[in-house]
Amino acid sequence: MTSILEKGTQSNQTKSATVVDKNPLNLAASWYVAMLSKELGKKPKAIQLFGQDLVAWRDKNGTPVIMERYCSHMGASLAIGEVKDGCIQCPFHHWRYDNEGNCVSIPDIENIPPTARQATYVIEERYGYIWVWYGTSSPLFPLPKYSAAEDEKHNYMSWRFSFNTKGTVPLLVENLHDSHHLDPVHTLPCDSIQLTILDEQHSSPQFEPLLKKAAWFSSLIEARIKSYVGPLGAIAQVLGFKGIDYSHRTESWPTGHIGTSFLNGEVAVKALIGTTPVAENQIILHELFMIKKSGFFLLNIFYYLFFGWQNQLSVWEDVKHWNTMKLRRDGAYVKHDRGVLKFREFYQSWVNKVEV
Ligand code: FES
Ligand SMILES: [Fe+2]
DSSP states (O other): OOBHHHHHHHHHHHHOSOOOOSOTTOOOSEEEEEEEGGGOOSSOEEEEETTEEEEEEEOTTSOEEEEESBOTTTOOBGGGSEEETTEEEOTTTOOEEOTTSBEEEBTTBSSOOTTOBOOBOEEEEETTEEEEEESSSSOSSOOOOOGGGGOTTOOEEEEEEEEEESSOHHHHHHGGGOGGGHHHHHOOOEEEEEEEEEOGGGOOGGGHHHHHTTOOEEEEEEEEEEEOOHHHHHHHHHTTOEEEEEEEEEEEETTEEEEEEEETTEEEEEEEEEEEEEETTEEEEEEEEEEEOOSOHHHHHHHHHHHHHHHHHHHHHHHHHHTTOOOOSSOOOOGGGHHHHHHHHHHHHHHTTOOO
């Protein structure tokens, strides 16, 4: 597929010497969530992503396509067009574009101008999301594998949600490498808390393809929880959920991560986090949370409600801060911030790979 970047390069060469900042949102070359799969039906849909106006639609195989929204002819919105014979048809003069953005027909015209084309993005549809690659004409690493969501034995129960928030992509993703906000923000009273930045020897096999491309960053938080608090905590305490060894392992790529929480050494839950940079200071956080089943039906219901709500509430606790804080990169840092600072270096290395 032709990328937005290729098209952008051509048009800027011909336009003028105006300096155009092609990456004003300081985005990393990486995979982002464009939307939930279920949000895209048969009709084209207007979306905004990376600060750009785009259109999403499905071709004749049902495969998603994301392309520039405004027609290369006179700029009509393809989002109010129709899909005909597997192509998107512009509503204004009925030019048709295929799933690679090529104009394939113009009524009563035989020779299609070479500039009659729409730039497209590389797409993958997986885990109930439509993912889009940003930054280079083809992906520099594969979309990470989330084995809990592919588990054919159905050992997990899924809980999916998203939050609109202010902030930036790295702010959202670095949160899991920031061990010292857990007690103040998430009221997780711990006797001790320790963060270890993991090296490649600790990578899970599913992350090998990312590791090879230096697109993997991981940390482990280990804590001893004294007790849970709040209404859910009261239930947890009745059930004896106290004095627990808690650890959380986060395996990040530049714009998302897969996390695993262990209670007393056993896997309890897993989470896939993806990010959607809509425009400046406008982000959507998506989470597909997977709760490990026990052997008992009623206990499963309790686990589902307890872990599901607790997790969604805890993301909401972060969102409150993201919505009200002023980002500063010149802050005063201490040793507790090394996970965040290391992650920012990693993120920036992928911003630097964006082709301009
Ligand atoms: S503006 Fe799209 S076909 Fe004319
Ligand atoms: Fe948090």
